[in-house]
Amino acid sequence: MKKSELRKVIKEEVRRVLHERIEVVTNEYEISHGEKPKGSGGWAFRLEDTPRGQDGEIFWPKSRGAMTYKDSVKLAVAAAKEAGKNYVVVLP
Numbered sequence: 001m002k003k004s005e006l007r008k009v010i011k012e013e014v015r016r017v018l019h020e021r022i023e024v025v026t027n028e029y030e031i032s033h034g035e036k037p038k039g040s041g042g043w044a045f046r047l048e049d050t051p052r053g054q055d056g057e058i059f060w061p062k063s064r065g066a067m068t069y070k071d072s073v074k075l076a077v078a079a080a081k082e083a084g085k086n087y088v089v090v091l092p
Helices: 003-020 027-033 069-083
Strands: 023-025 045-048 057-059 087-090
Touching: 023 069, 027 087, 045 069, 057 069, 069 087
Parallel strands: 023 087
Antiparallel strands: 045 057, 045 087
8 A cells, every 4th residue: 555545544534533533521511510520410411513612402311310420421422423513512
């Protein structure tokens, strides 16, 4: 394989991996509550294209009661991937 072909393959793979990566943003929650999100509760998220977006889709994990933050984030990340979004913002 030529160097130019290898560079092209690497660039395409990097783009693919970066596109699949979902970042969880907690600043709004931390400003409101004074600490990082943790524990159980009724969690809500906003699915965004950018980390500071304000017009994304609101996502509430469906459950029959309180859900752990960790489990809620997993569902929110899956929803973001399905929606083609790159950021999950934890709402206060």
